[in-house]
Amino acid sequence: MSHVSGAGRIRADDIAGRAGSFVASPQGVGMASRWFLLLLGFLGVLVFVGLGIWQLERRVWKLDLIARVDQRIHAPVVDAPGPAAWADVDAGGYEYRHVRLTGSFSGGASTLVQAVTELGGGYWVLTPMRDDRGFTVLVNRGFVPQESKAEFQQESGGPRSPATVDGLLRISEPGGGFLRSNDPAANRWYSRDVAAIAKARGLTDVAPYFIDAGRSGADGWPRGGLTVVTFRNSHLVYALTWFALAAMLAIALARPIFAGRRKRDAAR
Structure with a gap:
């Protein structure tokens, strides 16, 4: 064994x-x-x-987005959303809607935001507009070149007479631009940050969006209608x-x- x-x-x-x-x-x-x-x-x-x-x-998602945005841009103009709808305003459901605002420019100085457009480098001119319904919307009146900066920095607001603005609803751009943060204390702006601009200008009852005004037909400044609606696909x-x-x-x-x-x- x-x-x-x-x-x-x-x-x-x-x-x-x-x-x-x-x-x-x-x-x-x-x-x-x-x-x-x-x-x-x-x-x-x-x-x-x-x-x-x-x-x-x-x-598939991008093609659907392009189709929806194109439909909004060419849809009949509607009134800009009032306070009751602000909680629902987002990029997915509202951005690039063709909207109308009726009131008068007032409530504080314009804010110049650095921009580069087909016309070169310069600034967007954002001016608060008081709607007849009792709230304020920042309106991007258009583009001004670098050499016009001082002129628009000194203005205390846009035209005070009643006005109607047709344009595209845009969603706030918080924080700043690429590698550049907004500096409200120094009045340097690199993005159209609605909340920060409203706070810096002491505005109240401000909509959470802004409006890119359409082309006015005039050749002066600011020049509206320069919104670029393209999506890389x-x-x-x-x-x-x-x-x-x-x-x-x-x-x-x-x-x-x-x-x-x-x-x-x-x-x-």
């Missing part, structure tokens, strides 16, 4: 030793590395395919790029597998 048990232990030790030597051998390590790289490659293919599908979904290109990367990676993974099979078939 002891002889058999000893032989069994010798055979078990021999098998374990051979398995250990295989795992520890360069060939075993190489095989493990190849399987690990193959797994990583397979995961990479899945990630690329997932990114491609995501871009296709983004494209390169999602199909991005999707095709991700799918192409997935295909190339899949081919790279499959080539050594098929090459190994051909070698084994040839050796038989």
Whole structure:
């Protein structure tokens, strides 16, 4: 019995030793590395395919957004939303609506916000307008060039006579521009931040949006109607790029597998 048990232990030790030597051998390590790289490659293919599908979904969303905005811009003009609707005003449901405001410009000095347009560098002129319904809206009266800055900084507001403004409803742009924060204390503005401008000018009952006035037909300043309504839509290109990367990676993974099979078939 002891002889058999000893032989069994010798055979078990021999098998374990051979398995250990295989795992520890360069060939075993190489095989493990190849399987690990193959797994990583397979995961990479899945990630690329997932990114491609995501871009296709983004494209559908962008096309729907473009269609909705285009419909709003060309829809009949409606009154600018009053206080009862302010809680619901957001980019998804209201931005670029064609709206009308009737009242008079008053309530504080204009605010100049740095801008770059088709006319070059300069400023947007935002002036508070008191609507006949009893609330205030910041109206972007249009663009003025750099050399006109001093003239509009000194004005105490726009024309005081009753006026009607037709334009596009825009959502507030809080914080500032790219790498530049608004500085109310120094009167430096890089974005049309409605809340910050209203606070700096001491305005009350201010709508949470502003209005880009349409073109007035006059050649003077400020020049309205310069709102750019374009949406970058390169999602199909991005999707095709991700799918192409997935295909190339899949081919790279499959080539050594098929090459190994051909070698084994040839050796038989």
